[in-house]
Amino acid sequence: MKTFAMGGVHPHDNKISTEAVIEQMPLPEKVVVLMNQHLGAPATPVVAKGDKVKVGQLIGEAQAFMCANVHSPVSGTVTKIDTCKDPFGLAKPAIYIDVEGDEWMESIDRTPDIKRECNLEPKEIVAKLKEMGIVGLGGATFPAHIKYSVPDGKKAEYLIINAVECEPYLTSDHRVMLEHAEEICIGISILRKALGVPCAYIGIENNKPEPIRVMREMAAKFQGIEVVPLKLKYPQGAEKQLINAVTGRKVPSGKLPIDVGCVVSNVGTTFAVYEAIQKNKPLIENILTVTGKKLPSQHNYQVRIGITYNDIIKHSIGELPENTGKVISGGPMMGKAVCNLDAPTTKGASSVLVFDESEACRNTETNCIRCGKCMNACPMGLEPYLFSSLVKNGRFEEAGKNNILDCIECGCCFFSCPANKPLTDEIRLGKNKYRGILAAKQKR
Amino acid sequence: MTTQILLAVAVLGILGIVFAVVLYFVAQKFKVVEDPLIDEIAEVLPGANCGGCGKAGCRALAEAFVKQGNMEGLKCPAGGNAVMEKVAALLGQTAEASEPQVAVVRCAACFTGERRQVRYDGLKDCSFAGSLYMGENGCAFGCLGLGNCAAACQFDALSMDPVTGAPLVDEEKCTACGACVKACPRGIIELRNKGRKNRRVYVNCVNKEKGAMARKTCDNACIGCGKCAKVCPKEAIKIENNLAYVDYTVCIACGKCVNECPTGAMVAENFTPVKPKPAEELNAPKATITESVAPMAEKVELNNNLPHTN
Numbered sequence: 001m002k003t004f005a006m007g008g009v010h011p012h013d014n015k016i017s018t019e020a021v022i023e024q025m026p027l028p029e030k031v032v033v034l035m036n037q038h039l040g041a042p043a044t045p046v047v048a049k050g051d052k053v054k055v056g057q058l059i060g061e062a063q064a065f066m067c068a069n070v071h072s073p074v075s076g077t078v079t080k081i082d083t084c085k086d087p088f089g090l091a092k093p094a095i096y097i098d099v100e101g102d103e104w105m106e107s108i109d110r111t112p113d114i115k116r117e118c119n120l121e122p123k124e125i126v127a128k129l130k131e132m133g134i135v136g137l138g139g140a141t142f143p144a145h146i147k148y149s150v151p152d153g154k155k156a157e158y159l160i161i162n163a164v165e166c167e168p169y170l171t172s173d174h175r176v177m178l179e180h181a182e183e184i185c186i187g188i189s190i191l192r193k194a195l196g197v198p199c200a201y202i203g204i205e206n207n208k209p210e211p212i213r214v215m216r217e218m219a220a221k222f223q224g225i226e227v228v229p230l231k232l233k234y235p236q237g238a239e240k241q242l243i244n245a246v247t248g249r250k251v252p253s254g255k256l257p258i259d260v261g262c263v264v265s266n267v268g269t270t271f272a273v274y275e276a277i278q279k280n281k282p283l284i285e286n287i288l289t290v291t292g293k294k295l296p297s298q299h300n301y302q303v304r305i306g307i308t309y310n311d312i313i314k315h316s317i318g319e320l321p322e323n324t325g326k327v328i329s330g331g332p333m334m335g336k337a338v339c340n341l342d343a344p345t346t347k348g349a350s351s352v353l354v355f356d357e358s359e360a361c362r363n364t365e366t367n368c369i370r371c372g373k374c375m376n377a378c379p380m381g382l383e384p385y386l387f388s389s390l391v392k393n394g395r396f397e398e399a400g401k402n403n404i405l406d407c408i409e410c411g412c413c414f415f416s417c418p419a420n421k422p423l424t425d426e427i428r429l430g431k432n433k434y435r436g437i438l439a440a441k442q443k444r
Numbered sequence: 445m446t447t448q449i450l451l452a453v454a455v456l457g458i459l460g461i462v463f464a465v466v467l468y469f470v471a472q473k474f475k476v477v478e479d480p481l482i483d484e485i486a487e488v489l490p491g492a493n494c495g496g497c498g499k500a501g502c503r504a505l506a507e508a509f510v511k512q513g514n515m516e517g518l519k520c521p522a523g524g525n526a527v528m529e530k531v532a533a534l535l536g537q538t539a540e541a542s543e544p545q546v547a548v549v550r551c552a553a554c555f556t557g558e559r560r561q562v563r564y565d566g567l568k569d570c571s572f573a574g575s576l577y578m579g580e581n582g583c584a585f586g587c588l589g590l591g592n593c594a595a596a597c598q599f600d601a602l603s604m605d606p607v608t609g610a611p612l613v614d615e616e617k618c619t620a621c622g623a624c625v626k627a628c629p630r631g632i633i634e635l636r637n638k639g640r641k642n643r644r645v646y647v648n649c650v651n652k653e654k655g656a657m658a659r660k661t662c663d664n665a666c667i668g669c670g671k672c673a674k675v676c677p678k679e680a681i682k683i684e685n686n687l688a689y690v691d692y693t694v695c696i697a698c699g700k701c702v703n704e705c706p707t708g709a710m711v712a713e714n715f716t717p718v719k720p721k722p723a724e725e726l727n728a729p730k731a732t733i734t735e736s737v738a739p740m741a742e743k744v745e746l747n748n749n750l751p752h753t754n
Contacts, residue, residue, distance in 0.1 A: 088576060089578025089582060089584055091653065336577075337577075422566060425569075425572055428575075
């Protein structure tokens with residue numbers, strides 16, 4: 001069975017919410033829609049206070065190059081256009097909407113029928129992806145229309161669908177594959193057409209035997225879609241590692257996947273693509289896992305964007321257990337702890353993971369014993385212990401020369417460190433500082 | 445046996461002489477001529493290599509002084525006027541006296557009790573924490589309390605208050621080198637003129653949120669109400685982005701604004717506290733107060749519960 005060549009670790013996968021069928025999260029009274037739900041510049045609001053909006057109506061328009069449209073997830077009245085604190089307490093531009101009923105735009109097809117035919121030209125597909133505000137749902141929220149506009153002089157050879165879900169605990173992709181296999185395959189065919197590639201591979205780790213079986217059966221009915229089971233290893237879901245695992249190619253330092261002829265798309269994104277292209281439904285919902293070992297129940301929800309973390313917790317488990325240590329958005333390896341539960345969820349939110357005190361706290365840091373475990377664990381072949389000491393001494397340029405920017409912040413080094421050194425934190429700091437130095441140099 | 449020893453001594457001795465001659469000529473050939481003035485100036489400078497002057501260290505500054513020949517644009521902020529006079533004497537110039545300054549932490553941060561909203565256990569570095577989230581006390585503008593400033597201080601003048609967790613400036617030790625100003629990722633620390641009798645008035649907040657939001661975040665926040673600007677006799681206070689700023693070059697430290705501030709964000713440092721007056725004195729003519737040395741200052745209350753008052 002295939003896997004990527006270098007580094008990696010084996011955290012316990014803790015997929016305890018795989019049996020929970022995707023439920024629909026009820027609408028709250030109010031939602032707050034952040035204007036930067038994606039990588040890049042925030043969208044510009046195109047509604048005013050007092051406007052009536054419908055579900056799926058455009059409320060934030062992408063005006064910059066690196067930007068995505070934002071649509072209203074509910075119907076109701078716009079009450080305020082202001083800033084709102086995001087899950088990390090930082091103020092971001094947002095639109096406040098009071099929910100009234102659930103009236104959808106007429107153009108959106110809400111029937112459960114599956115629409116299989118797609119007659120759009122590749123360029124039209126990309127334009128529609130842009131219009132519908134599709135972003136990558138794997139975590140980076142990269143605007144899809146940019147990813148599928150292959151730059152001149154480059155050619156995509158493979159479309160790789162990322163159904164690895166290597167982060168422990170998360171099961172949203174797992175459930176989507178079980179419940180919407182056909183839609184996903186139609187979405188893949190659409191993306192394949194947009195890129196003009198002959199073959200698409202779906203990479204799934206072997207801890208998900210059921211989705212592998214379901215997707216294999218479904219893929220057999222479609223042309224040019226192949227399921228590739230992968231050996232369990234974190235971070236297989238990282239773009240460069242997945243390319244290496246599936247095709248054996250290596251993305252060189254500082255290059256993009258398209259430079260080796262690959263385009264990687266998350267399986268959740270393909271479902272969103274299907275809904276956008278075939279059903280005219282903009283990206284206003286995503287699938288989110290509510291999980292945690294100490295929680296009374298495990299859930300997978302289809303959640304409209306703009307619903308707050310508190311609403312989700314209230315609906316799913318009532319209230320947080322008393323000794324809750326952390327609420328994490330995303331997986332335990334790369335996710336970020338949410339410090340403002342009144343904040344709304346965004347397009348990229350994939351989970352609400354609740355850890356109690358004992359699971360959440362870090363162990364005491366001790367001195368580096370030069371065991372080299374971090375080096376063996378690093379999937380990018382970097383030297384985390386070296387960055388640690390360079391960053392501590394403020395030698396950011398030297399860290400840059402040692403390719404600190406190649407770090408994908410997967411957390412393998414921190415996970416493997418027997419001295420509990422916050423290596424990933426230090427590398428992130430070093431990356432920020434080195435990017436600052438590069439930007440200053442460019443200005444000059 | 446003896447001949448062997450003598451032979452060894454002779455060989456080594458001759459080799460020594462040969463190398464000495466070679467080294468002598470090499471030293472003559474590659475001699476570096478350095479102005480002795482550089483050493484003299486470097487001797488006068490504090491020698492902390494704090495980088496406050498913008499040079500790589502004290503010796504680099506001394507070299508710059510000698511290269512330039514005058515004192516224009518070069519200054520040792522850590523040494524202050526005393527050192528600059530000595531340097532001027534060595535260079536045969538006159539030093540322009542500048543106002544002594546001190547680092548001021550413009551945030552009433554407190555990381556204990558009710559103010560603390562979340563607990564952070566990541567890397568103890570302000571610029572890293574600041575790129576992740578708001579901060580332990582919920583303010584996205586204020587102090588993060590992880591001590592980058594204290595680590596940057598070469599003069600032991602900045603320390604983290606063990607009770608509140610906020611930075612504390614020791615006025616006596618602070619040389620206004622500016623290392624902490626550069627180290628703070630949120631730009632809270634500012635160098636301000638020490639002022640007459642060390643009396644300073646400043647806004648102890650950098651929160652640019654709208655009034656209600658700022659107040660929700662912190663009891664001490666400046667809400668940009670503008671009351672201080674209205675009472676200021678010198679127009680030293682500007683309100684920008686919901687935040688007041690006292691221009692220390694204009695401020696006369698009269699202290700009127702401090703009494704006006706509804707949130708306590710305006711701070712008067714080193715003012716004598718008002719003693720509670722007996723009832724009959726309140727009715728006394730005001731003339732008695734104006735006769736005192738610093739009339740307005742008498743009215744100012746010292747805000748003792750703030751972390752920065754020394």
